[in-house]
Amino acid sequence: MDNQKHMRDEFIGKMHELAKKDRNVVMVNADMGAPALDLFRLELPQNFVNVGIAEQNMIAVATGLALEGKKVYTFAIAPFTTSRCHEFIKLNAGLMKIPINILGVGAGVGYDDSGPTHHLTEDITIMRAIPNLEIYSPSYSDMAKNVSEIVYKSPNPTYTRLDRKLVPDLSKYYQYDDFTSGFKELEKGGEIAIIATGNMVHNALEIRKKFLEKGRNIGVIDIYRLKPISTDLKNTLAKYKAIVSIEEHLLDGGFGSIIAEIIMDGNLNTKLKRIGLKDYFYIYGRENIQKRCRIDVNSVVEEIEKI
Amino acid sequence: MQENIIKELEKKAHELKQSTLNLCIGACTGHVTSSMSCAEILAVLYYGNILRQKPGNPKWDGRDRFILSKGQGSPILYVTLADKGFFPKEWLNDFCKENAKFGVHLQCDVPGVEITTGSLGHGLGVGAGMALAAKMDRKDHFVFVLLGDAELYEGSNWEAAMFAGHNRLNNLIAIIDRNWLGVIEYTERALSLEPLEDKWRSFGWEVKRVNGNSVKELLNALYDFRSFRFTKPLVIIADTIKGKGICSMEHFPLMHGAAPRGEAAEKAKQELSECFF
Numbered sequence: 014m015d016n017q018k019h020m021r022d023e024f025i026g027k028m029h030e031l032a033k034k035d036r037n038v039v040m041v042n043a044d045m046g047a048p049a050l051d052l053f054r055l056e057l058p059q060n061f062v063n064v065g066i067a068e069q070n071m072i073a074v075a076t077g078l079a080l081e082g083k084k085v086y087t088f089a090i091a092p093f094t095t096s097r098c099h100e101f102i103k104l105n106a107g108l109m110k111i112p113i114n115i116l117g118v119g120a121g122v123g124y125d126d127s128g129p130t131h132h133l134t135e136d137i138t139i140m141r142a143i144p145n146l147e148i149y150s151p152s153y154s155d156m157a158k159n160v161s162e163i164v165y166k167s168p169n170p171t172y173t174r175l176d177r178k179l180v181p182d183l184s185k186y187y188q189y190d191d192f193t194s195g196f197k198e199l200e201k202g203g204e205i206a207i208i209a210t211g212n213m214v215h216n217a218l219e220i221r222k223k224f225l226e227k228g229r230n231i232g233v234i235d236i237y238r239l240k241p242i243s244t245d246l247k248n249t250l251a252k253y254k255a256i257v258s259i260e261e262h263l264l265d266g267g268f269g270s271i272i273a274e275i276i277m278d279g280n281l282n283t284k285l286k287r288i289g290l291k292d293y294f295y296i297y298g299r300e301n302i303q304k305r306c307r308i309d310v311n312s313v314v315e316e317i318e319k320i
Numbered sequence: 321m322q323e324n325i326i327k328e329l330e331k332k333a334h335e336l337k338q339s340t341l342n343l344c345i346g347a348c349t350g351h352v353t354s355s356m357s358c359a360e361i362l363a364v365l366y367y368g369n370i371l372r373q374k375p376g377n378p379k380w381d382g383r384d385r386f387i388l389s390k391g392q393g394s395p396i397l398y399v400t401l402a403d404k405g406f407f408p409k410e411w412l413n414d415f416c417k418e419n420a421k422f423g424v425h426l427q428c429d430v431p432g433v434e435i436t437t438g439s440l441g442h443g444l445g446v447g448a449g450m451a452l453a454a455k456m457d458r459k460d461h462f463v464f465v466l467l468g469d470a471e472l473y474e475g476s477n478w479e480a481a482m483f484a485g486h487n488r489l490n491n492l493i494a495i496i497d498r499n500w501l502g503v504i505e506y507t508e509r510a511l512s513l514e515p516l517e518d519k520w521r522s523f524g525w526e527v528k529r530v531n532g533n534s535v536k537e538l539l540n541a542l543y544d545f546r547s548f549r550f551t552k553p554l555v556i557i558a559d560t561i562k563g564k565g566i567c568s569m570e571h572f573p574l575m576h577g578a579a580p581r582g583e584a585a586e587k588a589k590q591e592l593s594e595c596f597f
Binding site: 039041062065074077 | 434439442447452454457476480483
């Protein structure tokens with residue numbers, strides 16, 4: 014992963030590129046740093062607005078700018094740009110359908126060393142309840158870059174949740190892909206497939222490897238747009254006898270719940286096993302947290318073997 | 321200042337109050353007292369040659385933006401916008417009814433309304449963003465935000481005030497309808513808002529304080545705003561009386577969301593008609 018860039022920097026780098034061509038691109042920031050952002054601030058200071066650590070005002074100012082025709086991106090640590098200012102997003106972006114692009118870094122327990130104040134394990138639940146909001150959850154850097162342009166072009170408000178840490182490259186799966194379908198079956202499986210989003214897609218691929226060693230072929234599906242969810246996903250799920258959803262997120266209304274809704278509403282015969290976080294706050298160390306909550310690779314392998 | 325202009329605006333404020341009261345009585349809902357306190361403010365802004373707007377073209381780019389952040393004051397704004405010709409007066413007949421164009425709180429899809437409000441503490445931040453955009457694009461229109469005084473308990477206002485002060489948004493004008501009442505209690509008993517002038521000044525704003533039910537004082541406070549004489553955003557703290565003009569509802573707690581019914585409604589109409597000479 015030596016040459017890999019953080020998803021955050023690829024996303025912001027693309028925004029920078031767009032801002033060079035379109036002077037209406039503005040970044041409203043809640044005092045949050047990133048190497049790519051330093052470059053943006055240096056080259057385009059007039060397109061950069063720091064509101065201080067004030068996420069409600071970040072969304073409000075972004076809304077005002079967008080109402081006047083600016084193409085606005087906002088940026089803060091993920092829990093603070095979602096839970097902290099949820100009603101501002103609901104009313105200003107959702108209700109009025111103002112196209113601001115909210116970027117949150119640190120989905121799941123990416124800020125593992127910072128503890129539960131900086132973890133974000135409920136955003137899928139609360140953000141998908143906002144009408145008109147598109148939700149993106151990229152799984153690797155180049156996808157994040159593409160999503161940055163997708164949200165720039167979208168007429169709707171958007172929320173993009175990014176993992177804080179470096180993640181492996183998945184380009185080999187996405188050659189010639191325009192990232193508009195919202196999901197991809199990365200590996201076709203036999204009777205069972207694992208479905209995941211963001212950093213957990215990499216866990217899913219690891220789990221698949223473990224089963225290949227045992228002679229079993231488990232499929233892997235990457236969902237990178239959580240809302241609107243692709244209507245085609247239903248057909249992919251229907252091919253399998255069982256789906257296992259894994260998420261670094263609370264099970265209550267989270268990623269697995271989206272899959273459950275598709276299966277139930279579509280009257281599919283596919284069985285679903287949801288694996289995610291239980292009702293609890295977790296502390297320190299992503300590996301430690303994943304093991305304790307049994308969402309790590311080995312624990313999920315054990316769970317799938319029971320199916 | 322010409323006395324006849326003042327008289328005309330006072331008359332207009334009174335007409336707006338009467339129409340608003342009738343609107344709320346007809347719908348059996350709507351925040352009457354919150355509307356009464358800001359009638360003179362709206363009369364001055366919309367009829368006193370303050371707001372630069374084109375009712376026939378509500379989204380005209382050169383317009384001054386007006387945000388009613390205290391969205392519960394929507395009845396009197398709807399009445400004003402209908403009277404100015406932003407939309408047909410007939411729309412008012414369905415206020416708060418099924419399939420109506422609008423209800424108790426303010427909706428952005430109504431011609432002349434910039435943003436949806438009702439949840440408090442949103443308008444100033446959005447207005448600051450609009451004012452910043454105008455600065456970025458070197459446009460010369462102004463952004464007005466009318467806030468309720470008890471709305472200032474929402475901390476987001478102070479985030480926005482700090483932001484606007486720091487960025488010297490001198491194209492942003494906040495008016496505070498200082499009617500001294502929240503929902504259940506007088507503000508200074510519930511949680512002191514004063515000294516308001518010092519608070520805003522320390523956040524980097526130019527501050528004026530006037531009798532907000534006086535057309536003359538409001539006009540005086542705004543007479544030269546377009547000159548950009550100030551390098552800071554301007555806040556006008558407009559001391560008002562909640563329910564002004566309806567004696568039985570004036571300056572009295574628990575009247576916040578009340579629309580009078582039956583005998584109380586007739587009494588309110590009578591009191592309002594008698595308060596203007």
